[in-house]
Amino acid sequence: MTQLLLTDISKLYRISTQGEAFKKGTDMADAAMLESAYVYIVDDTIKAVGSMATLQPRAYRGAERIDCKGKLVLPGFVDSHTHLVFPKTREQEFVYRLKGMSYEEIARKGGGILNSAKSLAHISEEQLLEETIERAKEIMGFGTTTVEIKSGYGLTVESELKLLRVANALKEHVPLNIKTTFLGAHAIPANYKNDRQQYIDLVCDVMLPQVVDQNLAEFIDVFCDEGFFTVEETEYIIKKGAKYGLGAKIHANELAFSGGVQVGVKCNAISVDHLERSGPDEIEALVGSTTVPTLLPSVAYFLGIDYGPAREMMEAGLPVTLATDYNPGSSPGGSMPFVMSLACTHMNMLPEEALCASTLNGAWALRMSEKVGSIEPGKQADLVVTQPLDSFARIPYSYASNLIDRVMIKGEWV
Numbered sequence: 001m002t003q004l005l006l007t008d009i010s011k012l013y014r015i016s017t018q019g020e021a022f023k024k025g026t027d028m029a030d031a032a033m034l035e036s037a038y039v040y041i042v043d044d045t046i047k048a049v050g051s052m053a054t055l056q057p058r059a060y061r062g063a064e065r066i067d068c069k070g071k072l073v074l075p076g077f078v079d080s081h082t083h084l085v086f087p088k089t090r091e092q093e094f095v096y097r098l099k100g101m102s103y104e105e106i107a108r109k110g111g112g113i114l115n116s117a118k119s120l121a122h123i124s125e126e127q128l129l130e131e132t133i134e135r136a137k138e139i140m141g142f143g144t145t146t147v148e149i150k151s152g153y154g155l156t157v158e159s160e161l162k163l164l165r166v167a168n169a170l171k172e173h174v175p176l177n178i179k180t181t182f183l184g185a186h187a188i189p190a191n192y193k194n195d196r197q198q199y200i201d202l203v204c205d206v207m208l209p210q211v212v213d214q215n216l217a218e219f220i221d222v223f224c225d226e227g228f229f230t231v232e233e234t235e236y237i238i239k240k241g242a243k244y245g246l247g248a249k250i251h252a253n254e255l256a257f258s259g260g261v262q263v264g265v266k267c268n269a270i271s272v273d274h275l276e277r278s279g280p281d282e283i284e285a286l287v288g289s290t291t292v293p294t295l296l297p298s299v300a301y302f303l304g305i306d307y308g309p310a311r312e313m314m315e316a317g318l319p320v321t322l323a324t325d326y327n328p329g330s331s332p333g334g335s336m337p338f339v340m341s342l343a344c345t346h347m348n349m350l351p352e353e354a355l356c357a358s359t360l361n362g363a364w365a366l367r368m369s370e371k372v373g374s375i376e377p378g379k380q381a382d383l384v385v386t387q388p389l390d391s392f393a394r395i396p397y398s399y400a401s402n403l404i405d406r407v408m409i410k411g412e413w414v
């Protein structure tokens with residue numbers, strides 16, 4: 001039995017104290033912060049949390065003490081939307097965009113997702129895993145302790161399975177908590193351009209059963225947007241996934257008011273993600289539903305498009321969630337602190353709201369709130385210890401500094 005006692009934590013951001021699965025709207029601003037606090041951990045689990053004034057040293061006699069004087073302790077960040085397994089960076093397309101081409105134009109000319117799919121066919125599973133391990137280590141350094149990983153750069157039976165195998169194999173090499181999502185419907189490959197349904201059948205009737213059989217994914221995703229999959233196609237694919245028990249997470253409303261949000265709500269999707277193109281109709285559809293809005297501000301930053309209406313969503317009482325969308329096309333970075341900074345500077349979120357959106361609400365968007373996302377007894381010991389800082393606001397404020405001191409996953413320092 002390993003016992004750890006983190007003492008004299010200057011500010012402990014618990015996020016929740018009553019086992020709430022998520023927080024919505026203005027409740028997100030209350031980070032349940034405790035000053036001068038301790039956290040007691042046994043093996044991989046948080047056993048007790050409290051204020052130093054009430055600490056009974058005798059109760060923790062056998063524990064290794066870790067002095068956190070002046071430091072903040074936060075829940076590990078939950079990045080609930082990434083494409084962490086990808087073959088190659090695409091800086092050439094970045095330069096094309098700087099010269100005036102749009103993301104959509106590049107995609108229509110065979111760039112974008114199809115470009116990544118071409119590279120994926122030529123990279124070995126071993127090399128793909130090696131490169132993904134490096135990326136995973138990088139994001140743990142940014143404080144991410146739980147990550148969702150999508151397929152979607154394969155677009156053939158063999159390559160989609162390869163991608164998901166790598167995402168699952170990653171679990172053996174890094175301590176991150178990993179959830180996987182099947183995104184065979186990420187784009188229509190060029191050879192199916194004139195028979196879209198044939199590709200959709202391949203996704204639903206060939207890929208999906210194998211993904212399920214081999215236990216490679218828990219969720220299903222569709223890129224429901226202009227130039228990609230229609231609302232009808234999305235519903236068809238999501239329903240096929242539901243037959244196998246896969247929850248839905250949809251790429252919606254990034255490029256156009258696509259109806260993606262509405263179809264997500266109609267199909268009881270766990271989350272609809274992106275939402276850069278959302279207005280009152282999309283917010284109205286989400287209110288009263290169980291579907292989580294996940295915003296990806298680094299996509300808006302990198303593509304130079306509108307930011308999603310986080311503030312309006314919060315005013316409407318929605319459980320806004322934040323994620324990086326780490327991928328080679330629209331968000332080639334996996335820093336949750338940077339995402340939280342963008343949420344504050346460009347989406348009008350308060351630092352504590354951004355923190356809740358990046359921890360507890362992210363956990364809910366992965367159906368993992370029982371285990372991660374807050375610092376409460378009974379939860380897994382996934383923590384971020386910062387440098388000595390006055391408050392959490394310093395993290396989104398000092399957007400280019402890495403102020404993280406140590407990261408713990410399942411009770412072990414990474």
Ligand code: NIG
Pocket residue numbers: 112113116223251254299325327328329330331
């Ligand atoms: O989430 N929008 C769709 N898919 C990815 C980007 C795909 C790419 O450009 O490689 C995203 O932004």
Ligand code: FE
Pocket residue numbers: 081082083251325327
């Ligand atoms: Fe994405």
